[in-house]
Amino acid sequence: METSKKKSLTLTLKANLPVAALIVAYFITRLPWIFMVPMQGAPDEFSHFWVFKFMLENMHLPDAAEVAKGGPSAVYGSLPQLGYLPHVAAAKLLSFPFNLNDPSRTGRFGSLLIGLPLVFAARYIGRVVFSREKIKAEAVPWLVVFHPQLILVHAYINNDSTAITLSGIVLALLVCTLKNGPKYKITLALGLCLAFLALTKYSAYALFPAVALAFLLAFFSFKIPIGKALAHLALLGGSTALCLPWFLRNLSLYPGDALGTRTMFHTWAVTYHRDLNFHMSFWQVVKEHRWWRSILFSFWGLFGYMDIYMWRWVYWTYFSYMLLGLTGSLSLAFRQWKKPLPDRLKQIWAVLSATLIANLLAMVYASSTNLGGGQGRYLFPSEIPIICIMVNGLPSLIDQNIAGITGNTLGLWKKLFLPSLIIFNTACAIGCFFYLLSRYGLTAGRTY
Numbered sequence: 122m123e124t125s126k127k128k129s130l131t132l133t134l135k136a137n138l139p140v141a142a143l144i145v146a147y148f149i150t151r152l153p154w155i156f157m158v159p160m161q162g163a164p165d166e167f168s169h170f171w172v173f174k175f176m177l178e179n180m181h182l183p184d185a186a187e188v189a190k191g192g193p194s195a196v197y198g199s200l201p202q203l204g205y206l207p208h209v210a211a212a213k214l215l216s217f218p219f220n221l222n223d224p225s226r227t228g229r230f231g232s233l234l235i236g237l238p239l240v241f242a243a244r245y246i247g248r249v250v251f252s253r254e255k256i257k258a259e260a261v262p263w264l265v266v267f268h269p270q271l272i273l274v275h276a277y278i279n280n281d282s283t284a285i286t287l288s289g290i291v292l293a294l295l296v297c298t299l300k301n302g303p304k305y306k307i308t309l310a311l312g313l314c315l316a317f318l319a320l321t322k323y324s325a326y327a328l329f330p331a332v333a334l335a336f337l338l339a340f341f342s343f344k345i346p347i348g349k350a351l352a353h354l355a356l357l358g359g360s361t362a363l364c365l366p367w368f369l370r371n372l373s374l375y376p377g378d379a380l381g382t383r384t385m386f387h388t389w390a391v392t393y394h395r396d397l398n399f400h401m402s403f404w405q406v407v408k409e410h411r412w413w414r415s416i417l418f419s420f421w422g423l424f425g426y427m428d429i430y431m432w433r434w435v436y437w438t439y440f441s442y443m444l445l446g447l448t449g450s451l452s453l454a455f456r457q458w459k460k461p462l463p464d465r466l467k468q469i470w471a472v473l474s475a476t477l478i479a480n481l482l483a484m485v486y487a488s489s490t491n492l493g494g495g496q497g498r499y500l501f502p503s504e505i506p507i508i509c510i511m512v513n514g515l516p517s518l519i520d521q522n523i524a525g526i527t528g529n530t531l532g533l534w535k536k537l538f539l540p541s542l543i544i545f546n547t548a549c550a551i552g553c554f555f556y557l558l559s560r561y562g563l564t565a566g567r568t569y
Contacts, residue, residue, distance in 0.1 A: 139259065143240055146266050150550060151236070154276035155229045157554075157561050160569040162425045163277035164498070167569070168197045173205045173228050173278050177212050185374040188384070193392040197280075199374075199381030201367065204280025204321030207231035225278075225568040232282035236275040240265055242289035243505050246296050250469060250509055256539060257512050263543055264508045267550040269422035269431075274498055277568075281498050284322035288502035290314055291328050292476065295335040299468045302343040303336070308353050312360025319364040323380070324487075324499040327480035332357075334475050338468040382492055390491075401489045412488060412495040420497025422553055427496070429557070435549060442511055442542050449514025473506040515539050 160166045171194040175183050183191070188198030208231030215227040240262050247261030265271065274281050294311045298304070315332065318325050336357070340350045372379040390396065406412055421439045422431050430436075454470070480503040487493035500507070515538050 140241075140244070143244065143262055143266060144237070146263075147237055147240055148233075150266060150272050150554075151233055151275045153554065153558075153563065154272060155226070155233060156563045156565055157558055158273065158276055158424075158568070159561060160225065160277075162429075162557075162561065163273070163279075163568075164427055164496075165197075166277045166279065167194060169205070169277075169279045170225060170228070170569075171195050172197050172202055173208050173212075174224055176202060176205055177209050177224055177228070182370075185384075193388065196385055196388045196392065199371070199378070199384040199388075201280075201320040201322065201381070203317060203367075204283040205231070205278070207235040207283055208278050223567055226565070228278045229276060229568075232275050232277060232279060235283050235286050236271075237286075239286040239289040239504070242286075242293040243508070245293045246289075246505055246509065247512075249296050249300055249464060250466065250473075251512070252464060257516075260512050260539055260543055261505070261508055264512070264546055265504065267543075267547045268504070269546075269550045269553045270420060270497055271501065271504065272550060272553075273422075273424060274501065280322050281324075281501060284318065284325040285501045285504060287314055287318040287321060288325050288328050288476075289505055291318065291332065292473070292505055295332060295472055296469055298339050299335055299342070299472065300464050303339050303345060303349075303353050305353070305356060308356050309360055312357045313363070315357075315361040316363040319361070320367050323382070324480075324483065324493070325502040327476055327483050327502050330479045331472050331476040335468075335472045338465075338471065342465055342468055386492060395491070400491075403485055403489055406485045406488045415495035416484070416497050416500060418497070419495075420500050422549065423497065424553065424557060429560070431549065431553065438545065442515070442545075443507075446511030446514035449516070450510045451514070453514065473509055477503040477506045477510070511542070512539065515542065 160170065171191055172183070175187065175191070175195075175198070182202050183195070183198045185199075188195045191198055208228040211229075211231035211234060212224050212227040215230060216222050243265045244258075244262040247258040251257035251261070271285075274285070291311060291314050294307055294314065298307055298311075311332065315329070318328065336350075336353065339345070340353075345353075368379045371381050375381060375384045378384050417440055418430065418436050419427060421436060423429070480500055484493065484495070484499050487499070488495060493499055
């Protein structure tokens with residue numbers, strides 16, 4: 122009996138060890154950044170900080186008069202503010218027992234803590250999508266943990282951190298729905314997450330088309346009766362609609378501007394002397410190579426106020442991995458198009474791909490109307506799909522395109538190619554920390 126208990130405990134510890142390692146690595150890579158990066162070294166933190174500080178001090182959302190009184194610093198005041206709730210909660214919790222009263226520092230712990238569930242979502246999705254390939258399954262969360270730009274996002278006050286995590290949770294729930302069929306409790310959880318997501322950041326709205334596609338595929342795949350399908354849609358729509366009061370409130374505060382984007386753009390354009398009638402066509406944005414380069418650089422790691430670069434060869438190495446992964450994934454998809462796959466993987470891949478495509482289209486639209494530039498963090502709602510595509514395509518590309526070598530050599534390449542990406546990504550994250558540490562140092566004082 123005693124031996125059986127010890128064996129059971131050993132198996133439990135062994136099963137939980139990868140999760141514990143991910144958690145430890147997550148906090149080790151991010152915690153020092155909170156005390157290193159100054160506010161002027163974090164993109165738009167001064168604007169995020171105004172909304173967060175107002176909510177922290179007043180415990181209510183700002184109205185139009187209060188936003189106008191805030192001036193240029195309140196440029197984000199008319200946009201959804203619930204993405205700052207984790208930061209307000211963190212600042213409140215840290216100020217009470219630990220007597221830490223500098224909100225510019227304590228608020229950053231909100232980004233740190235809200236980012237952790239993204240790792241769990243990535244691990245779940247990786248284990249479902251790559252259920253038969255352990256190294257690929259484990260690679261997904263580790264690439265999230267050591268993603269250099271994401272480390273920065275989790276180290277300063279912003280609403281991106283909340284939107285990214287909610288996007289990951291929504292994708293995990295969609296994968297669960299596609300794998301196991303629609304369940305009412307999962308549908309309710311999805312609706313509540315979408316309601317919260319809608320009030321964090323508009324860049325995460327790319328998830329809404331993916332949700333619609335996922336439910337259509339799930340209804341068709343599991344042959345759900347019309348009545349039950351309508352019940353799921355009613356539950357999903359009703360719970361998501363909980364966000365509507367905020368938009369109605371915003372419409373009353375800013376007539377004709379329920380989203381708050383017009384007010385934001387006007388404040389930004391006047392402050393920085395930009396064209397109030399700016400417009401570009403979709404095609405003008407798409408063919409602009411500098412736009413794509415900006416996204417590539419700032420997705421993987423562009424620090425300071427987007428003016429501290431890594432070495433150029435680092436970006437092009439990342440780009441090579443992305444290009445090879447995409448090529449390999451597309452080739453694999455064409456070869457397996459008519460083959461049956463377990464766990465409804467075709468539907469899952471369709472939803473992950475739709476998320477990325479919708480995200481890119483939304484970014485093109487935002488850039489064409491000057492609501493947002495080509496910034497990589499706007500692509501973070503598709504963090505997990507991008508990594509899954511890279512991980513999926515790298516070994517398969519080698520399988521197909523390396524000819525004239527022995528089976529043993531091919532096996533060695535298969536074993537080394539994906540780990541090389543993990544090692545490279547980890548080295549970049551560590552290298553960026555020490556590089557920025559030499560510029561900023563560490564401080565426990567105010568960030569500005």
